Amino acid sequence: MKINVDKINEVIETLDRALEAMALEEDQHRESLEETDPMYAQSARNLLHYNAFRRFDLRSTQKRLKNIGLTRFANAEGHIKASVVNTRYILSKLLEQEGIIPHKSGLSIKKGKRLLNSHTKSLLGNRSKGRRVRIMVTQPTAAAYDRQLVYNMVQNGMNCARVNCAHDNAEVWKGIIDNVRETAEELGREVQIAMDLAGPKIRTGRIVPGPKIRKFSPEKDHFGRVVNPARVVLVPEEDGIVEPQFLPVPADLLDGIRMGDKLQFTDSRDKKRKLIVVEVEDDAVITHCYKTAYISTGTLLRCSNRKLEDIPVGELPAVERSILLKEGDVLRVVNEDIEGRPALLDEAGNVTEPAVVACQHSRVFKRVKAGEKVLFDDGKIEGVIENATDTHFEVKIIRAKERGSRLKAEKGINFPNTDLGISGLTPKDREDLKFVAQHADIVNFSFVNSPEDVQDLYSELEQLQALNKLNVILKIETGRAFDNLTEILLEAMKAKHLGVMIARGDLAVETGWDSIGRVQEEILALCGAAHIPVVWATQVLEKLAKTGLPSRSEITDATTSLKAECVMLNKGPYIIQAISLLHTILSDMEAFHEKKEAMLPKMQKL
CATH class of the missing domain: 3.20.20.60 (Phosphoenolpyruvate-binding domains)
Incomplete structure (x- = not known):
């Protein structure tokens, strides 16, 4: 193998400077190292060595080491000093020089992996x-x-x-x-x-809720025939469990329902619908519905096959609403606990008041400035602050989906250009x-x-x-x-x-x-x-x-x-x-x- 002595000497000089930097870094953080838990004593020292090592631009050194078949330190972070010392030792031997003895280099390569x-x-x-x-x-x-x-x-x-x-x-x-x-x-x-x-985390506040309603739809094939009926589970309203397929009803009335009962009702669209009881458990009644139904809080279920007291549907959670935002729209973010809402429009469809949403962190309003970027919902919506006061700031939307993006409650707000001090x-x-x-x-x-x-x-x-x-x-x-x-x-x-x-x-x-x-x-x-x-x-x-x-x-x-x-x-x-x-x-x-x-x-x- 042909050896370029000058280039190898340059690599050795670079590695020597790196080792000196490691020693200096360790010395400067001696007090911090003394406070480190014994479990991490060697790890903290190695972190400092790596931090010092990465202050150098090592790309040319890496290329030269690669050309002679030696490590490029690309995966050496867990044992950086040992890798540098070992490499320097091999290089010195190539030049028939004395090198630092590798076994005295501190944390070994094998030990670094074991620690992790x-x-x-x-x-x-x-x-x-x-x-x-x-x-x-x-x-x-x-x-x-x-x-x-x-x-x-x-x-x-x-x-x-x-x-x-x-x-x-x-x-x-x-x-x-x-x-x-x-x-x-x-x-x-x-x-x-x-x-x-x-x-x-800074999030959007509440948004005006939708109606308290649930939609149940059977599964159909390509011909519109019902393959699987909608599964509607009646549960005691006292349990407070409101999974998507559940309808809360009074517990005493739930106890009176039997297998085969047919519970008729009029849904929120004035459509006549029916629930057929297929299973009765200790704390739940399983029913099937063969047509799409919209059931709201207060809907009355009437048994059609025998005499039974009408069963009112209990409190359902409100449908989650959102604010549709398009490029060019303005969103007002306010420093008060109010329900957000979409923009208000006149009869001609022109905006009379911009959309409003609350921000859950009041300190934000003292830090943001006009011209700074704002991102909503993990960056799905992007805007720029047009003006800002202690009570609100207005954001012009500069990026959203082609047909608009929907902003919901409890979504993250990020200010990548702003030091919020939070x-x-x-x-x-x-x-x-x-x-x-x-x-x-x-x-x-x-x-x-x-x-x-x-x-x-x-x-x-x-x-x-x-x-x-x-x-x-x-x-x-x-x-x-x-x-x-x-x-x-x-x-x-x-x-x-x-x-x-x-x-x-x-x-x-x-x-x-x-x-x-x-x-x-x-x-x-x-x-x-x-x-x-x-x-x-x-x-x-x-x-x-x-x-x-x-x-x-x-x-x-x-x-x-x-x-x-x-x-x-x-x-x-x-x-x-x-x-x-x-x-x-x-x-x-x-x-x-x-x-x-x-x-x-x-x-x-x-």
Whole structure:
């Protein structure tokens, strides 16, 4: 092999400068390292080494190393100093020089991998057989009442159940957790419970509700013939359960219904309809309806085959309404707790008052300025602030679907150009944390932006006597969090059992669609350097979970998630199929990938 001595010497000089920078970085953070939990002592030091190493532009060095068949440091973040020292030693031997003895270089390559595996197990529990990457699944409200649904999730490969404190209440959360714990024990599986604190996410306020009505439609074939009747379940209104197929009715009247009863009614369109009772249970009556019906609160059900007191339908939830926004429209965002509404029009269809929606965070109004960008609903709608006061600001919509996009209540609002000064635990988070500390294994800390936010969480956990008992996952979902990630991790490593979630939804909106690819790779690298397990989250197999059919790009994304230690799926009607497919993809593809490294098993034909 022909050796270019000058070029190799240049590489050695670059590596020497990198090693000097590592030593300086470690010295400058000596006090912080002394406060690090012993579990992360070597990891924190390696993170600092990697941080120093990445301040260099190493592309030409990487190319030269590649040309002589040596490491390019592309996957060396978990053991960066050892890799640099080993490479320098080999180069010095090529030039017949004395080099630093590799075994004195600190954290070894093998030890770095072991640390990540150990930290992952302490955070997320044991891996599934034949699969390194864990699967986390967001739990729907139905998981509190439908034990079979939870059973199917665990059976198909769920390793961690995620409960979001932004939705439902403590009673529902407890129901979900009990079902998960009992099912895991029954199946002999280990399933962790992770609970998300809602955090200070800025959302749209209430919108004027629609009518309290439910639509039931039978399934028909192409000829319009009924294949399956609509299933309508009558339940006691005292239970407060309002699943889509349920109709609440007085409990005493429910007890009088028998098999075969025919309950006639007039629906909200004045159409005559009928429910046929096909099954009677202790706390529910199953009926079938063979024609489409719109049933509203107060509708009377009359038994036509025998004498029975009329049964009134109880309180139904209002239909969720939305505001249709098109490019060029103006939306007024107000600093008061009112119900949002669409724009008001005159008889000619001209706008007399713009659409209005409330914002749930009052501090926003003191920070925003004209000309700044606003994004709604994970970036689906984009606008620019035209004017702003302490009481409201008006947004001109500059991007929406061709026929308009619908903005609903409780949807996220992002201000990527604005420093809102909002982070840390909210009063609701502090209250919810009491429940989380008592019932969960992991707390997912939303919208962490700085080391001070971590201190705030740890202080609260200490008061609850849960520090180092409740595992912590930091959700990285803002540009500030990404910029401060090294400092955030160093602060977080003062306690045990830590993870990071790449919350790609808000993160993409905050950092820009053109930057999210680079940002998620850098987060993976920094967490790899700190031996911190990563959760790959947001829209993984989302189309499959919602519609039953995945897109091709979703499959590729699921394969890419092998770079992480855990993948999160969101809820949907086809979530069981999504879990099953993800389990198969991760299990099959692990032969070809170990974290970011490509593996080379023997090539086989299909």
